[in-house]
Amino acid sequence: MSSVSKNEVPPWGLAVAGSTGAIIANALVYPLDIVKTRLQVQVKRSPTDTTPPTTTDRHYNGTVHAILSIMEDEGLSGLYSGLAGSLLGVASTNFAYFYWYSTVRTLYLNRVQKSTKAPSTAIELAIGAVAGALAQLFTIPIAVVTTRQQTQPKGDKKGMIATAKEVINSEDGVSGLWRGLKASLVLVVNPAITYGAYQRLREVMYPTKVNLRPHEAFLLGAMSKTMATIATQPLIVAKVGLQSRPPPARQGKPFKSFLEVMQYIVEKEGLLGLFKGIAPQILKGLLVQGMLMMAKERIELLFVLLFKYMRTVRQEQLEKLAKIAAEKAAAQKKALGA
Numbered sequence: 001m002s003s004v005s006k007n008e009v010p011p012w013g014l015a016v017a018g019s020t021g022a023i024i025a026n027a028l029v030y031p032l033d034i035v036k037t038r039l040q041v042q043v044k045r046s047p048t049d050t051t052p053p054t055t056t057d058r059h060y061n062g063t064v065h066a067i068l069s070i071m072e073d074e075g076l077s078g079l080y081s082g083l084a085g086s087l088l089g090v091a092s093t094n095f096a097y098f099y100w101y102s103t104v105r106t107l108y109l110n111r112v113q114k115s116t117k118a119p120s121t122a123i124e125l126a127i128g129a130v131a132g133a134l135a136q137l138f139t140i141p142i143a144v145v146t147t148r149q150q151t152q153p154k155g156d157k158k159g160m161i162a163t164a165k166e167v168i169n170s171e172d173g174v175s176g177l178w179r180g181l182k183a184s185l186v187l188v189v190n191p192a193i194t195y196g197a198y199q200r201l202r203e204v205m206y207p208t209k210v211n212l213r214p215h216e217a218f219l220l221g222a223m224s225k226t227m228a229t230i231a232t233q234p235l236i237v238a239k240v241g242l243q244s245r246p247p248p249a250r251q252g253k254p255f256k257s258f259l260e261v262m263q264y265i266v267e268k269e270g271l272l273g274l275f276k277g278i279a280p281q282i283l284k285g286l287l288v289q290g291m292l293m294m295a296k297e298r299i300e301l302l303f304v305l306l307f308k309y310m311r312t313v314r315q316e317q318l319e320k321l322a323k324i325a326a327e328k329a330a331a332q333k334k335a336l337g338a
Contacts, residue, residue, distance in 0.1 A: 011102040013303040018098030019091045021295030025288040026090045031079035032284035033086065035066045037150045039277035040240040043247045043268050063280045074154055082149030085160045089142035094292075096135035097191060104130050118203060124196035125189075132188030140184050141177035147243040172254065180242035183235055183258035190232045194289065197224035211301055214294045221293030225285040233281065234274035238262045 026033070039060055058073065060066035070078040105127050108119065119127070141164070148163045158166065167176040201220050206212060212220070229236070238258035246254045247264075255261045265273040 011099050011106070013307075014102040014300060015095045015099035017296045017299035017303060018292070019095035020299055021292040022090045022094035022288070023087055024295050025291035027083075027087060028291065029284050029287045030083055030086065031067065032063075032280045032287070034070065034079055034081060034150055035060075035063055036277040036280035036284055037147060037240055037244075038070075039063070039066060039280065040237045041151050041244045042276075043249070043265070063283075066280075078154075081152070081157065082146050085142060085146040085149055085163075088160075089139060089146050092142060093135050093139040096138055097131050098296075100134045101128060101131035101195065118199070121196055121200050124199050125192045128192030128195045129188045132191045133185055136181070136184045136188060140181055143184070144177050144179055144243045147240060148245065151244040170254070179254070180239045180258065183239040183242060186258070187232060187235050187239060190228045190236075193228035193231060194224045197227050198293065212297050214298065217294040217297040218290035222286040222290035225289030226282055229278070229282050229285045233278050234262060236281065237265065237274055237276060241265070 039062075042059060058069050060069060067079070074081070105119070108123065108127060144167060145160055145163050148167060149158070149160070152158060152163070164177065167179075168174055170176050172179065198220050201223060202209075202212070205220065206216060209216075235258065238261040241261035241264075242255050242258055246252060255264070262274060265276075269276070
């Protein structure tokens, strides 16, 4: 099995492997996504503040309290609000990311570096950033709709289409579907750090292994995602604030930039407010990235084996055809000689 190489898998195969792993991982831990989004979008209120909270009449005091409160107020289904849109966004974003990541990395290795040596950490980060930016341009509308669905009040739940219309009918118009694009483009450093760290940790911890065992891929994925999340949490919080409904205190006035969101949060909650929801964010990221990379490694291996099998079958067919052609040629030669 050590002779199997991922270079034998085309970019679309790596993209399918990555998006499939992401769907499986995100579906399993989706309640944590709901919780971290609601924690990040709520604004701490002073005792004299009479405006209602953003998404519910409750103020969540932490991850466990949020889970119990959502189940009490909305039932188990409340923990899966917006699941369809989220998984669609996860699939499209990861497909686009892994496709462009493998394409850009292959082009760099073949046309720029032209050596078997692994790219430097800086190059890995740059490749990841380019791939992330390209992926975000095409998939951010789904993220906007999903965030809106996750933060809708109990009595105002809408489907994907209705939520998208709500965004379009706001003061931003169609461009509202790309709210938070600048923050998302800045946040490409998150997957860039994640996959750059993953590649570097892999080379350090498992330098001689071509294919990782499931627990090894999980460990590397979890470690790399935790590092990326801690580094980019303030931007993640700001992006959620941009894409969700504005806080009631703003009387429907949406934020114009992620810097404005960050300034608002600091004024209301202090600097630590920029790190709210980090516990479920890290836990979700750790589990998702670990399971994603574990599943991705297995699916990539299946693709490698499939392509090797297809090549073997094709080679056997070509050999049979060549043998038949040789036999016909020999028969014709014999007939002419007679």
